[in-house]
Amino acid sequence: MENSSVNSQMLDVRICHCGQISVTRTSWTENNPGRRFRGCRFYGRSDACDYFSWMDPPPHPRYKTVINGLLRKANNNENREMKMRRSVKLHRIALGVFVLGVLIHKYVI
Known part of the structure; x- marks a missing residue:
């Protein structure tokens, strides 16, 4: 079961606004602790786009x-x-x- 979940996540590739494959991260802010999201792989750099998408529903x-x-x-x-x-x-x-x-x-x- 766990393997199929991993495989389905691997097949769910999202491209961000700068044409790169987005990466999955986990938020540790006070408002969204432990909540996963996809974002630009260049986050924090000047050439990053503003792509952002929650993976998990609001808790x-x-x-x-x-x-x-x-x-x-x-x-x-x-x-x-x-x-x-x-x-x-x-x-x-x-x-x-x-x-x-x-x-x-x-x-x-």
Whole structure:
């Protein structure tokens, strides 16, 4: 079943206004999280056309709330992890400086 879905998507080729095959992307904006669309392959460049077409129907309003909540939670978890790693590194550095100070004091002074 999954293979036929992939094949049907491959057969559904769309040409954008600049004559190129459009590409499928996923929106991660707050208004359309996870929603797929087709657009110009040169999006973001000065030679891109304005071709745009949604592939997915508009989601239920609750979908947006749930997806955006999950994205915020994932971002918060990533931020917490980075802070924790930074804190661990600082503690290791402080411990190393302390041990080095003790060794210098014991053997040099």
